[in-house]
């Protein structure tokens with residue numbers, strides 16, 4: 001048969017099945033055959049998987065790239081400090097330091113751009129990322145924002161990519177006129193809203209405005225659910241008691257903060273009969289609200305992240321300030337019972353997807369985590385000034401594989417479902433997320449288990465532009481040996497061998513998962 005590439009003798013895993021001694025035939029970047037002992041014409045490239053697992057390339061649908069400056073700064077803990085509000089609201093993202101997608105002065109840039117972030121992605125077995133284009137000025141049209149992100153990403157990406165749009169002000173102009181263009185012209189079928197952070201948060205009324213239009217257009221709404229007022233109130237009162245060490249970021253946002261907002265937005269979605277995804281869920285209480293809604297057959301989806309599965313709040317207690325490395329929102333939880341509930345939610349299907357929420361800022365950078373030390377002279381700084389977020393795009397897939405599958409917590413099929421198949425289905429990436437004829441040949445070939453020498457992760461092993469990893473020291477019992485995108489090897493034996501610019505922009509379809517049900521809470525209809 002006329003293949004360009006044949007991957008031989010793998011243990012091929014999909015979200016439903018495992019086939020041993022299986023070959024995969026690829027032509028023009030697409031999988032065209034899956035089966036034992038495929039016949040190969042001379043000239044085709046062959047890769048021997050030596051019996052190892054082959055899984056679909058990772059699809060990470062929660063990645064922040066080139067959002068460094070004002071965006072990350074606006075993700076301070078919800079401070080009541082008006083000067084921070086004023087410093088961030090209404091300010092455009094400072095893209096001026098990026099020229100044609102490139103940061104000339106990498107040392108001085110605080111986060112990952114499309115080149116470094118996607119290089120890191122492929123080195124960890126992720127073949128598609130969906131990143132965020134963010135409306136920052138309150139009255140900003142989203143069309144130039146989308147164009148802006150296209151310029152940042154074009155020619156810069158090692159893997160395939162698409163965008164969600166963050167909406168900070170759903171004006172009638174945006175939801176009625178620009179949402180249809182977003183879907184039709186740009187192939188963007190999802191938006192994210194925040195219920196917290198002063199510069200970003202929407203009132204319930206605005207959330208309904210957004211959902212009304214999202215429902216009509218088949219858009220999936222992603223929600224950052226935390227109760228802003230509780231966080232503000234707690235932050236102020238903790239500060240008065242000088243309880244500002246990084247770990248008090250968690251004190252200011254106990255699980256009920258997430259649970260209340262999760263329940264509230266589920267109610268809004270039920271009223272509007274529209275599908276939502278609760279992003280980066282961290283606690284058992286919120287997980288239960290999502291589970292209950294799903295049991296009532298509402299189209300409510302859940303996302304969690306490796307930091308909530310593998311870390312606990314003691315990671316924020318390290319040293320005077322080192323805990324800042326693990327400050328993210330929602331916070332990593334104190335109680336093992338929350339972590340257990342997250343794992344249970346992955347196993348029982350409450351969590352549709354596991355994403356990285358890669359939203360890094362450097363630790364040793366004045367505009368990175370060190371901002372937390374800039375106010376007052378406390379050795380442990382102030383948690384509310386620490387930019388929120390962690391790096392994790394490279395570690396997500398290997399962590400779930402090693403710490404999930406190889407440790408016996410989840411099956412290989414469940415691993416594929418939450419890291420690849422479901423993200424692709426939820427966000428309308430029709431040719432991604434499985435190993436079957438017609439799908440893009442996006443593959444991860446793992447090491448044969450018997451040959452793999454376990455190692456403890458250090459940041460130097462990673463390919464991002466960030467000076468730390470929150471997963472430092474964790475043992476990995478396997479790692480992607482090859483990452484293949486559309487039939488081309490882009491990562492092999494620890495080396496990124498793909499080219500910047502190989503990654504393509506992917507226009508997305510509407511979600512392939514269940515949507516509106518036409519079930520209403522009153523006589524009202526949209």
Ligand code: DUC
Nearest residue numbers: 075329357359388389
């Ligand atoms: N929300 C995100 O989705 N990412 C980074 C921080 C945050 O609050």
Ligand code: ZN
Nearest residue numbers: 224279280329
């Ligand atoms: Zn968020």
Ligand code: ZN
Nearest residue numbers: 062064357359
């Ligand atoms: Zn995020």
